[in-house]
Amino acid sequence: MAFLEKRENSIADSLKDAANKQKEAEHLLHDYRSKLAEAQANAEKMLKEVKNEGEKLKLEIINNAEKQAEVILKKAEQDLSREKEKIFTEAKNQIADLVVSATSKLLEKSFNKEANHKMIIESINEASKS
Amino acid sequence: MKQVNLNRLYDLAGNKALELEEGFYTLRKLLEKNFNLMVFLENSLIPKEQKKKLLKDLLKSPPKFLIELINLLIDEELEKEIIKLSHEFSELVSKKQKIKLVEVTTAFPLEDSEKKGIESLLKEKSLLRLQLDPSLLGGFKLKVAGGLSLDASLKGKLNKLREDLINA
DSSP states (O other), rough: OHHHHHHHHHHHHHHHHHHHHHHHHHHHHHHHHHHHHHHHHHHHHHHHHHHHHHHHHHHHHHHHHHHHHHHHHHHHHHHHHOOOOOOOHHHHHHHHHHHHHHHHHHHHHHHHHHHHHHHHHHHHHHHHOO | OOOOOHHHHHHHHHHGGGHHHHHHHHHHHHHHHHHHHHHHHHHHTSSSHHHHHHHHHTSSSSOHHHHHHHHHHTTTOGGGGHHHHHHHHHHHHHTTTEEHHHHHSSSOOOOHHHHHHHHHHHHOOOEEEEOOOOOGGGEEEEEETTTTTTEHHHHHHHHHOOOOOOOO
16 A cells, blocks of 8 residues: 555656646747747847848938039039130130231232321321210 | 439430430330340340440440440449330420320331321320331321320231130
């Protein structure tokens, strides 16, 4: 009888121990699940942050590039405008020089003493009126 | 910088002031037309006597008072100031003697009728200094000492045409 009682107690202890271990295992499992969920949430949060940072960086790069492009374009437009103005001025000077040079050559040949006299008298008359 | 008292020079010249002005004017024209001569005169390494001799030779036996003026200007190291001083002396003589000293430059020799016409423009007593410059092509240029100037030359009109074309 004592043996049976002992055996019964041993079995009861074993069952109790098993129940405890199961409880402990369940607790551990719950812990792991919570930690996993937390880790997942953290990972998602980090991913989101990285994505946001990346997006911000992308926008910044685009903005900078646009600004630089604008500056380059503006400078190119100014250079072009200056160059156009320079060419235009040079062309006007050259045309004026050509006209004056051709007229001078023509006058050197055709402008005689009579024409000179007429010009002087006309200039005197004009100056005396003013 | 050393100075020449032009009023004192005028007083010293007495009744020869106009002749002295004429000589000073001739010297000025010589320098204005000859850049190398100006460089020669402005060179402080060239002895003063050489400068004086060259000017006397170029002016072909100038009157005594002009020689004295040249000597004074070179001795006082005023070579760089000759043109300016000459202009100022012309103005002074013009003012003191109430006579307009007028330089008239033409491409062709001026005819009597043209000369009279120009004199009539000036209205007051005037002394014309005639200069020939074929580069004017035609017409005339007029410069009154210390006063107005008029460019009625063909070259002047062409320059005006050039300006108008550029500014158009």
